[in-house]
Amino acid sequence: PDVTLPNWKELTLEAQSPEITDEVVEKTLADLLERNASFEVVERPAESGDQLTLLELDEDEANPYPVYLDSAQDYVREALVGKSAGEEVSIVTPETDHGDHKHESETVRVQVVDIKKKNLPVLDDEFAKTLNFDTVDALREAVGRELKARAAAEGNTNRRDEFVEKLVEGLQGDLPASLIKRRRDAMFEEIKGDLERQGVPFSEYETFMR
Numbered sequence: 691p692d693v694t695l696p697n698w699k700e701l702t703l704e705a706q707s708p709e710i711t712d713e714v715v716e717k718t719l720a721d722l723l724e725r726n727a728s729f730e731v732v733e734r735p736a737e738s739g740d741q742l743t744l745l746e747l748d749e750d751e752a753n754p755y756p757v758y759l760d761s762a763q764d765y766v767r768e769a770l771v772g773k774s775a776g777e778e779v780s781i782v783t784p785e786t787d788h789g790d791h792k793h794e795s796e797t798v799r800v801q802v803v804d805i806k807k808k809n810l811p812v813l814d815d816e817f818a819k820t821l822n823f824d825t826v827d828a829l830r831e832a833v834g835r836e837l838k839a840r841a842a843a844e845g846n847t848n849r850r851d852e853f854v855e856k857l858v859e860g861l862q863g864d865l866p867a868s869l870i871k872r873r874r875d876a877m878f879e880e881i882k883g884d885l886e887r888q889g890v891p892f893s894e895y896e897t898f899m900r
Contacts, residue, residue, distance in 0.1 A: 705852045707845025710837045718833050729806035735772045736805050743803040754803050777802050
């Protein structure tokens with residue numbers, strides 16, 4: 691198609707890199723502690739931060755599976771908090787409307803196999819050494835550098851996307867939507883490729899940028 695591009699030199703880009711504050715660094719360190727938590731079996735009723743092993747009673751050849759109450763759905767947590775190992779529990783899933791279809795409410799019967807308490811490591815030099823850093827300060831600095839590098843990459847991506855969008859908005863002529871979609875898909879793959887070369891899983895990148 692015949693199209694005329696706008697003067698790209700006059701375009702003003704407003705996209706910025708995410709700000710990496712001390713709070714962001716500390717939250718990332720807290721996430722590291724969570725990922726390195728250990729669990730021990732306890733003989734008491736379940737509390738909101740526990741991990742429970744459940745077995746579905748109405749399934750043939752069912753296998754036990756873990757449920758983390760601190761990240762479980764509210765209705766799951768409410769049904770399980772206060773229960774003890776060996777108890778049978780009925781969990782009622784609410785009806786959900788997905789627009790084009792609905793999931794009807796249903797009852798799932800489970801047995802609590804065991805209850806495990808979560809133990810978080812202490813954020814100190816000993817913990818840092820398990821991650822190959824001499825001190826916790828060195829770990830904190832490394833985390834900050836990594837976050838700033840990812841934020842800079844995010845800013846570059848945002849500005850590139852904004853640049854393309856403004857070019858498209860200023861086009862004179864008819865540009866097929868399929869052509870625009872192909873270009874955006876290609877840019878998305880370029881971003882994923884850049885992250886892979888840096889050793890950063892795309893799922894982790896998405897989580898960080900939310």
